Amino acid sequence: MSPLNRCDMTQPKFMLEEGGSTLRILVATDCHLGYLEKDEVRRFDSFDTFEEICSLAEKNKVDFLLLGGDLFHENKPSNSTLVKTIEILRHYCMNNRPVQFQVISDQAASLQNRFGQVNYEDRNYNIGLPVFTIHGNHDGPSGVDNVSSNDILSAGNLLNYFGKTDLGCTGVGKVTVYPVFIRKGETYVALYGLGNIRDERLNRMLHEPHAVNWVQPETGDGTPAYDDWFNILVIHQNRTKGSPRNGISELLLPRFLDLVIWGHEHECLIDPQEVPGMVFHVTQPGSSIATSLINAEAKPKHVLLLEIKGTQYRPTKIPLQSVRPFEYAEVVLEDQVDVDPTDEATIHVHLHQIVSNLIEKARESAATGSLPKLPLVRIKVDYSGFSTINSKQFGQNYVGKVANPQDILVFKKSGKRCKVTQGSTNSSGEVDINELNQQTIEALISESNLQMEILSVHDLNSALHDFVNEDDTRAFHSCLQQSIDEARNKLTTATEDSTNIDEQQIACLLDQNMQDPEENGSSSSSQQAGRKRRAAPGGGGGFAAAAAGRRKTDLTSFQRAPTKEDDADATKKRRAPVAAGRYGAVIRRR
Amino acid sequence: MSPLNRCDMTQPKFMLEEGGSTLRILVATDCHLGYLEKDEVRRFDSFDTFEEICSLAEKNKVDFLLLGGDLFHENKPSNSTLVKTIEILRHYCMNNRPVQFQVISDQAASLQNRFGQVNYEDRNYNIGLPVFTIHGNHDGPSGVDNVSSNDILSAGNLLNYFGKTDLGCTGVGKVTVYPVFIRKGETYVALYGLGNIRDERLNRMLHEPHAVNWVQPETGDGTPAYDDWFNILVIHQNRTKGSPRNGISELLLPRFLDLVIWGHEHECLIDPQEVPGMVFHVTQPGSSIATSLINAEAKPKHVLLLEIKGTQYRPTKIPLQSVRPFEYAEVVLEDQVDVDPTDEATIHVHLHQIVSNLIEKARESAATGSLPKLPLVRIKVDYSGFSTINSKQFGQNYVGKVANPQDILVFKKSGKRCKVTQGSTNSSGEVDINELNQQTIEALISESNLQMEILSVHDLNSALHDFVNEDDTRAFHSCLQQSIDEARNKLTTATEDSTNIDEQQIACLLDQNMQDPEENGSSSSSQQAGRKRRAAPGGGGGFAAAAAGRRKTDLTSFQRAPTKEDDADATKKRRAPVAAGRYGAVIRRR
Numbered sequence A, B: 001m002s003p004l005n006r007c008d009m010t011q012p013k014f015m016l017e018e019g020g021s022t023l024r025i026l027v028a029t030d031c032h033l034g035y036l037e038k039d040e041v042r043r044f045d046s047f048d049t050f051e052e053i054c055s056l057a058e059k060n061k062v063d064f065l066l067l068g069g070d071l072f073h074e075n076k077p078s079n080s081t082l083v084k085t086i087e088i089l090r091h092y093c094m095n096n097r098p099v100q101f102q103v104i105s106d107q108a109a110s111l112q113n114r115f116g117q118v119n120y121e122d123r124n125y126n127i128g129l130p131v132f133t134i135h136g137n138h139d140g141p142s143g144v145d146n147v148s149s150n151d152i153l154s155a156g157n158l159l160n161y162f163g164k165t166d167l168g169c170t171g172v173g174k175v176t177v178y179p180v181f182i183r184k185g186e187t188y189v190a191l192y193g194l195g196n197i198r199d200e201r202l203n204r205m206l207h208e209p210h211a212v213n214w215v216q217p218e219t220g221d222g223t224p225a226y227d228d229w230f231n232i233l234v235i236h237q238n239r240t241k242g243s244p245r246n247g248i249s250e251l252l253l254p255r256f257l258d259l260v261i262w263g264h265e266h267e268c269l270i271d272p273q274e275v276p277g278m279v280f281h282v283t284q285p286g287s288s289i290a291t292s293l294i295n296a297e298a299k300p301k302h303v304l305l306l307e308i309k310g311t312q313y314r315p316t317k318i319p320l321q322s323v324r325p326f327e328y329a330e331v332v333l334e335d336q337v338d339v340d341p342t343d344e345a346t347i348h349v350h351l352h353q354i355v356s357n358l359i360e361k362a363r364e365s366a367a368t369g370s371l372p373k374l375p376l377v378r379i380k381v382d383y384s385g386f387s388t389i390n391s392k393q394f395g396q397n398y399v400g401k402v403a404n405p406q407d408i409l410v411f412k413k414s415g416k417r418c419k420v421t422q423g424s425t426n427s428s429g430e431v432d433i434n435e436l437n438q439q440t441i442e443a444l445i446s447e448s449n450l451q452m453e454i455l456s457v458h459d460l461n462s463a464l465h466d467f468v469n470e471d472d473t474r475a476f477h478s479c480l481q482q483s484i485d486e487a488r489n490k491l492t493t494a495t496e497d498s499t500n501i502d503e504q505q506i507a508c509l510l511d512q513n514m515q516d517p518e519e520n521g522s523s524s525s526s527q528q529a530g531r532k533r534r535a536a537p538g539g540g541g542g543f544a545a546a547a548a549g550r551r552k553t554d555l556t557s558f559q560r561a562p563t564k565e566d567d568a569d570a571t572k573k574r575r576a577p578v579a580a581g582r583y584g585a586v587i588r589r590r
Helices: A003-018 A045-059 A079-093 A149-155 A199-207 A344-366 A391-398 A433-447 A457-469 A475-529 A551-558 A565-579 B003-018 B045-059 B079-093 B149-155 B199-207 B344-366 B391-398 B433-447 B457-469 B475-529 B551-558 B565-580
Strands: A022-028 A064-067 A131-133 A175-177 A180-184 A187-194 A212-217 A229-236 A259-263 A269-274 A281-284 A302-309 A312-319 A326-332 A376-382 A409-412 A585-589 B022-028 B064-067 B131-133 B175-177 B180-184 B187-194 B212-217 B229-236 B259-263 B269-274 B281-284 B302-309 B312-319 B326-332 B376-382 B409-412 B585-589
Touching: A022 A045, A022 A180, A022 A187, A045 A064, A045 A079, A079 A149, A079 B149, A149 B079, A175 A187, A187 A212, A187 A302, A269 A302, A269 A312, A326 A344, A344 A376, A344 A391, A391 A409, A457 A475, B022 B045, B022 B180, B022 B187, B045 B064, B045 B079, B079 B149, B175 B187, B187 B212, B187 B302, B269 B302, B269 B312, B326 B344, B344 B376, B344 B391, B391 B409, B457 B475
Parallel strands: A022 A064, A064 A131, A175 A212, A187 A229, A229 A259, A259 A281, A326 A376, A376 A409, B022 B064, B064 B131, B175 B212, B187 B229, B229 B259, B259 B281, B326 B376, B376 B409
Antiparallel strands: A022 A302, A180 A187, A212 A585, A269 A281, A302 A312, B022 B302, B180 B187, B212 B585, B269 B281, B302 B312
């Protein structure tokens, strides 16, 4: 039974039985709207699939659509892309369907827009399908105003943009993650979002004691205990492979989480996986469109229907039907018996045969779908011992037959051979272009070892990154401006600080006293209870019965008391907006 | 009594007496949102004034806000500009105030968006203040999809974008102007919009027999006769001065109009003026922000409150309070007694004195306003016989005192002297940068005299213009694409055409028969009635009593029968969407 069928069949029964407290979320990520918008054949691909995702959300009657970043391919989307995106969102999000969940946290703290509220609570708009998203590396905030393309949709009330950070320009930066607290009946979900931060920086922040503060719900007053909240984190980073500088390890994330939704990685590994040594699961939905023609992107694309009841969840993966077919193969010329190194024509014949087979394969699998689209075809050719052939000329035979005639073939020379392995997912030798860019820029910067007083190398690094990768021509200007402002503030507050120091120390002590007992208590009690896990993912139709292993088991690691005055001060300041909201919160540091 | 006070005082009484059939419109133009958004001092100017305009619309309880183009300064506004604009529109347009007029024409024909309706009729939005706009030369449609930045706001249902044209790529082009037919009580207004077309092209079109078709209301079925409609045209072009190539003459506009709202020209000439030889009036509201520091922009900025009842109207100009003060002076060094050609210091002293006086003058006039803003100061120096001084260095004395220290002084050398004439509006020697650009590009193109079959020089000219002036990197691509598509269509329809020719001829004859009697009839009847004028502008508080001179007096000039088969065909095709709407229409050609 395919996941789609399963979902369709169980849903009505399920809704009747448990709809009142079951939060239904459709999860997708990396839609890259506007990707290849200048390509004659592929220009509508990103929009077609995003429209399919929205229609799946409608069809499955979810409470909301949750996106993991990179909704836009560019942070400055073209007018045409903006118009198409707005039209799709308006078509699917604006209707009379009642919204059946509440956001009970301080909305202004987690949703940074001028109106400071979740979009469906604006009485001037008739929102039937709320959409929540964080930003990715393609559509992150930039410029003096720290504005992302998602802010345009948020200003127009079509999107709930959370997880936006303004790290400032001093040192490694600090961030307080204000989650969106969601309640549906007896189900309480804390939705944490962390929009993309450069991997290297976030890595440093996660290693530094008080750089990332995770706000957690305060208990009492009608809301349940910590243990009864389901904690989701949406993150958009590289997942660690090789050097930890180029990605974030799951092991760095806080252990109170129950489920991590990992954006940015385009490979679809959507079935929630257990992380060895941690209590949470990770789902990696993968992009809804292939932006690099590598093996990992040739796998079928899916979105996830996530049903949460209490602290248990059930994942159902739904295949996307509108994705352009993509067939991938690797070939080592040396190993082919019908290829003669002295006769280039034999290489041509051999490769043409493979392309024909792949086109045929795509046609066969598309027959089960709806509309036939020209397929993407990519062959990685190991040409060691042979000469390359003209890839563009080769592709001219396939104009009108494949969607990418210009780059069907890529050549590489390798001592280590890669056999024709269409099944393997992480074949070596493939280079992620994003990583390459990042490494090069950082390497260039790190060669110099300057120490400046007002402008830090780190901030200039960020600005250079934004300038090069996000085409933000004002990156340096805004970096300079922020640094000057901060330096100015430091100068003016220097005198005040010296008088306030006693007050800060008292606040710091108070803070310790308030936090420690609870943390110790829950830590010891849950240690006695032993570690249990959340509902087993992918298992059967119903919710798995096993009680969840609570994240409090390791709360000792969050108990670091503030050691510096400025930290205590920062804590005080940051808590203020939360305390003013409808639902207070305690900050946990990692 | 200032116009603002007058408006405030007469309004409540007026509303009680005549509100039911009086259409109230606030007219503004050239808001140039995002202008100088990178300037430290002036970056919020355009938004501040646009916000004031919206608040004036709210305060004066108008039925809608009407904009004359160039809402955005750039066709690809930055994310930050889009966010700010959307926030302002959302704040002022979304509310429970009832909309008290109807759009009774085929909305999909005049408002080109996917949803094909006026924004306040979408039941998912609570629109209290509709905004109508055409595009200007800064925010016109471009690219393969022919998308303007106004389309972004239109897609988000914040704007009713009309007057959008797609002239295609063959020859001079044709355009059918579908007006928005508005009814409020017994008042019927036909709102024609013609978004900016390059002056040279529109000039050619207006001279060519059937290039511009003006759709007029069909009478009967509960709607009044032609004579009882009030016809407004919103246009965004240079107004003729010098060579007619660089502007549009009022004399080229159709004579059935009652009022022309002229955008693009930044000088505020808002009191409706009679056009000698024509029956309509022209109001030129002028920009709401000074984008070039010339004398014409130093005059106080206004918006227009337009009240229409039946076929009479009353204009009330309202001064804008938030506009940054701007003082302008011209000085001829030769004429100054205290300036010695051999001593540069005396020039400095003299000019510093003038700047100080202007700053003082700005301060005095700002005292009556609300918030003091740093003024703009510009001195045009005729330095004939003297040497120039370093303008940037000169300005350093005024950082923090004026808003434009970097360009206070501009130098020019002239045989003809310009005295210090702060009063005169059209002093010679000032160059409009827009005109300069246009002339240069056109001159370059016109030097060559190519004749190509598929790509026309004219279209390449347009593409080059878009590429240079609107930073549209896809201009050539889109021109090429459209030309190819059109050529392809011609090839495929060639056979069909030869078989359809009889049908077309019949349609052509039918069309003539349907139009001629009515035109002749109304022409002769109104000629008998003689020419009268519409309500006198600026006169007294009430509506002027003189009956309006009807535009039918010259309808003989519209009677040209279609002479070519393709014209008849085009008429048929274009009429189709109108006939399908709620309110049929007859096309008049000019």
